[in-house]
Amino acid sequence: MANPTHKSATSVTLAPLAEKSTFALFVSKYWIHGLGLFLAIAGYVIYRHQAETTRQAARDKSWEAVDRRTDLAGFPRIPTAPPEVMASLATELKGTDAGPWSRWLEANALLGERKFDEAKAALDALRTEYPEHPLVKQVWAVDGTSESLVAAWTSGIAARKAWEEQHPSLFANPQPAADAPKVRLKTELGDIEVTLYRDRAPEHVQNFLDLAASGYYSGTKLYRIDSQMGVDGGDPLTREDDLAKWGTGGGDKVLQFKETGLYHFKGVLTAAAGTARKESLGSRFSILTEDRHDLDGQRVVFGVVTGGMDIVRQLANAAQASDGSGRPEKPVVLTAVETVP
Structure with missing residues (x-):
């Protein structure tokens, strides 16, 4: 039997609604096929820009807390940690510059474990706690729909959950028998x-x-x-x-x-x-x-x-x-x- 395949691609067209910033021009030129990968990279670019700006301007200690408790691994090199670590950081850093990003990273960690409902809950918390943050408020045109990255990611999570439920054998082994030792x-x-x-x-x-x-x-x-x-x-x-x-x-x-x-x-x-x-x-x-x-x-x-x-x-x-x-x-x-x- 061939090894299971884990890819489900979606073509993404990205264009900002207002005058293009440097970031917008970058994303528009180097658009990525696949909603999940695009959102991860787009969020990552904003994350790194925000982190570096804050470090240079205010030396905010909240970014240091994120750096200490996460690792950079894989591609793109997004800070990673178990979901419970990111949830703890998001709570501890609430109201700081790194707080909303900790929520975003928590959702990313939960999505990596295919905990779709928990990932959506983390995004809902991000939306509630930081209604004016660019991840929540800045609007983009994604597949003909105008929405923020958080809104687009929430929709993408729901779609991925539904797709995986239709193809369970591609993402997990069967459950053991009821009487399994x-x-x-x-x-x-x-x-x-x-x-x-x-x-x-x-x-x-x-x-x-x-x-x-x-x-x-x-x-x-x-x-x-x-x-x-x-x-x-x-x-x-x-x-x-x-x-x-x-x-x-x-x-x-x-x-x-x-x-x-x-x-x-x-x-x-x-x-x-x-x-x-x-x-x-x-x-x-x-x-x-x-x-x-x-x-x-x-x-x-x-x-x-x-x-x-x-x-x-x-x-x-x-x-x-x-x-x-x-x-x-x-x-x-x-x-x-x-x-x-």
């Missing part, structure tokens, strides 16, 4: 609940349940983190002090690759690949924080996070060791992996 990964930062696809990957699921029941994972550490990938765990050698061995254990048993019809979407539990082509290491696993369809057909998805995804993101975004290994600076211990009744 669940496990709880307990860490010092909080618990992560995972529901397992026993009907689709029975050998991998049973192996994981057997290891959990035996206490195999207790005391092991999450040995590799990556904000653009996720977290890796399940290596028994992480109980040892020899860091060079971390990520090399767990190969005493291997499982054969199985085509399950499940894809590597954000939030899945997937088996680590073995040394031979299309085999899984018996104990090691990854939990993804981003879609990684380059792994489809290479690794076996056998579960999905159904609780505690905020803990997974916190783990993945933690500071890494300076040696380039991807090992967390302060490794987190799995105190237990237990079956949920």
Whole structure:
């Protein structure tokens, strides 16, 4: 089966209603196909201009707060952080120059997680809290309709939600069976609940349940983190002090690759690949924080996070060791992996 496609393009014609500013001329000349990408880039250009102007004129501390708590990643290089971080910033910075942008970034983060209703609520809050802000008030002609960027983005979110609801298999795996087993990964930062696809990957699921029941994972550490990938765990050698061995254990048993019809979407539990082509290491696993369809057909998805995804993101975004290994600076211990009744 071919990997799912995630693109739905809309042709956008952009022209300001009043005399064109430098920004308007830029956007009119370099218009972008695709409503979502256009709005992100248009908002980004305004964001950077506003941020730099404010820094130079008033050295507003609110921008420094945004810089400290967000990362620049991907294209366009928009400040990113988990939705809960952006929501906290938006509340803390209400009434400052960075306040409306924090709301906009919150909506952007929620949209990235396909939380459409929450993203719309963030835009509604932006509209209510800052009715005179350019994102809310400045009007553009978009596809023959005169509206602000916030209004256009709100409409775009509604359209995307409707389209995805008509094509669910392109954006997420099927829900696990109603009687699917669940496990709880307990860490010092909080618990992560995972529901397992026993009907689709029975050998991998049973192996994981057997290891959990035996206490195999207790005391092991999450040995590799990556904000653009996720977290890796399940290596028994992480109980040892020899860091060079971390990520090399767990190969005493291997499982054969199985085509399950499940894809590597954000939030899945997937088996680590073995040394031979299309085999899984018996104990090691990854939990993804981003879609990684380059792994489809290479690794076996056998579960999905159904609780505690905020803990997974916190783990993945933690500071890494300076040696380039991807090992967390302060490794987190799995105190237990237990079956949920």
